[in-house]
Amino acid sequence: MTLAMPEGIDPATLLEVAERVALESGRLIVDERPRDLGVVETKSSATDVVTVMDQRSQDHLLARLGELRPEDGFAGEERGGRAGDSGITWVVDPIDGTVNYLYGVPAYAVSVAAVLGDPSSPGGWRPVAGAVVNPVTGERYTASLGGGAHRAIGEGEARRLQVGGPELGLALCGTGFGYDAGRRRWQGDVVARLLPRVRDIRRFGSAALDLCRVAEGSLDVYYERGLNPWDVAAGWIVATEAGAVVTDLDGGSPSDAMTIAGGPRVHEELRAALVEILAGVEPESDR
Ligand code: IPD
Ligand code: CA
Numbered sequence: 001m002t003l004a005m006p007e008g009i010d011p012a013t014l015l016e017v018a019e020r021v022a023l024e025s026g027r028l029i030v031d032e033r034p035r036d037l038g039v040v041e042t043k044s045s046a047t048d049v050v051t052v053m054d055q056r057s058q059d060h061l062l063a064r065l066g067e068l069r070p071e072d073g074f075a076g077e078e079r080g081g082r083a084g085d086s087g088i089t090w091v092v093d094p095i096d097g098t099v100n101y102l103y104g105v106p107a108y109a110v111s112v113a114a115v116l117g118d119p120s121s122p123g124g125w126r127p128v129a130g131a132v133v134n135p136v137t138g139e140r141y142t143a144s145l146g147g148g149a150h151r152a153i154g155e156g157e158a159r160r161l162q163v164g165g166p167e168l169g170l171a172l173c174g175t176g177f178g179y180d181a182g183r184r185r186w187q188g189d190v191v192a193r194l195l196p197r198v199r200d201i202r203r204f205g206s207a208a209l210d211l212c213r214v215a216e217g218s219l220d221v222y223y224e225r226g227l228n229p230w231d232v233a234a235g236w237i238v239a240t241e242a243g244a245v246v247t248d249l250d251g252g253s254p255s256d257a258m259t260i261a262g263g264p265r266v267h268e269e270l271r272a273a274l275v276e277i278l279a280g281v282e283p284e285s286d287r
Contacts (some may be wrong), residue, residue: 003116003117003125005116005128005145006086006088006116009087011128011129011144011145011146012129012147014069014088014114014128014129014144015114015129015130015131015142015143015144018090018112018131019131019140021060021061021064021065021112022111022112022131022133023131023135024064025057025060025061025110025112025133026109026110026134027135028053028056028060029056029094029095030135032053033053034052037053038051038052040052040055044179045179045180047099047179048179049098049099049102051101053094053095054078054098057094057095058077058078058080058092058094059080060094061092061094061110061112062074062081066082069086071085071086071088072084072088072089072090072114073090074090075091075092075119075120075229075230076090076092076094076230077094077228077230088114088115088128089114089115089116089117089118089119089125090113090114090115091113091119091229091230092112092230093109093111093208093234095109095110096108096109096110096132096207096208096209096231097204097205097206097208097209099205100205100206106134106136107134107205107206108134108206108209109133109134109206109208109209110133110135111131111132111230111234113127113130113131113233113234114127114128114130115128115233116128119233120229122253122255122256123252123253125229126253127236128144128145129143129145130142130143130144130233130234130235130236130237130238131234132211132212132234132235132238137153138154139151139153139212140158141212141215141216141234141235142158142238143234143240143241143242144237145241148160149161149237149238149239149240149241149242151212151215151216161215161216161217161238161241161242162242163215163217163242163243163244163262163263164217164263165217165220165221165262165263165266166199166220167265167266167269168198168221168270168273169197169199170199170220171199171220171221171269171270172198172200172219172220172221173194173200173201173202173219173220173221173270174201174202174203174204174210174213174214174219174222174223175201175202175203175223175224176203176205176207176210177203177224178225180226182284183225183284186225186282186284187225189281189282190274190278190281193280194273197273198221199220202219207224207231207235207259208232208234208235210222210235210261211232211235211236211238211239211261212238212239214239214261214262215235215239215241215242215244216242220262220263220266221263221266221267221270222259222260222261222262223258223260223261223274224258225258225259226256227254227256232246232254232259235261236254243263244261244264244267245260245261245263245264245267246261246267247260247271248260249271249275249278251271258274
């Protein structure tokens with residue numbers, strides 16, 4: 001993909017903005033969470049929920065990025081967006097891991113990325129800076145193009161991340177499942193065939209954090225079908241700046257069809273294993 005940085009814009013400056021607003025929204029969703037938090041809307045299925053705090057977090061990001069970077073575009077998971085003319089679009093997930101948030105499981109994040117290209121065009125965009133913040137644990141994952149990936153906790157010193165990782169048979173593999181029942185059946189068939197070929201499987205419930213886990217080594221490898229740009233944008237740059245490879249099944253950009261992330265060797269082993277497994281699984285569209 002040949003998307004060039006617009007002149008006069010520096011990925012490190014975009015990262016400062018991403019981190020600042022992600023921390024602000026992180027504080028908002030923890031400090032202002034209503035006691036009686038409920039579901040205000042459902043999307044693709046009855047389990048694909050939106051809380052008032054998903055909306056408030058997105059509203060905050062839209063407003064703050066409008067103040068700090070008025071020329072840039074904005075696209076988020078919830079309602080509200082903006083076109084821009086600077087060549088940069090902010091792609092945000094105001095709460096990634098909404099089901100964990102609803103249940104009080106401390107594995108959710110605010111994900112904010114600056115991207116080049118058009119995030120609604122598959123293969124036509126890429127992130128250049130991103131921040132993923134878990135406001136409960138205080139974990140912050142940040143990366144900018146050419147600037148490396150880092151992890152910090154609270155005010156603590158940031159540590160640079162570098163992927164390592166064993167072969168597939170010894171790899172701890174993360175994955176996730178969509179909200180549609182038919183897709184989940186397909187995903188269940190795939191994971192059943194992969195399970196004997198890896199150390200174990202984890203399903204934490206936040207794709208953004210899963211990609212950051214690959215960067216930090218608390219997962220060796222990760223794959224998921226059905227992710228949206230806002231789920232992957234910030235985690236994608238964190239993982240790649242830590243030395244991971246992040247692709248679809250054919251080695252192109254991660255897409256709705258598949259996202260695979262891992263160190264170069266285990267990424268390739270998982271990619272090949274998934275191609276083989278998918279050849280033996282009834283296609284989702286035939287169900
Ligand atoms: C979801 C989470 C989950 C993944 C789903 C996503 P949301 O995002 O990232 O881990 O498995 O595919 O939709 O709905 O919590 O923003
Ligand atoms: Ca979300």
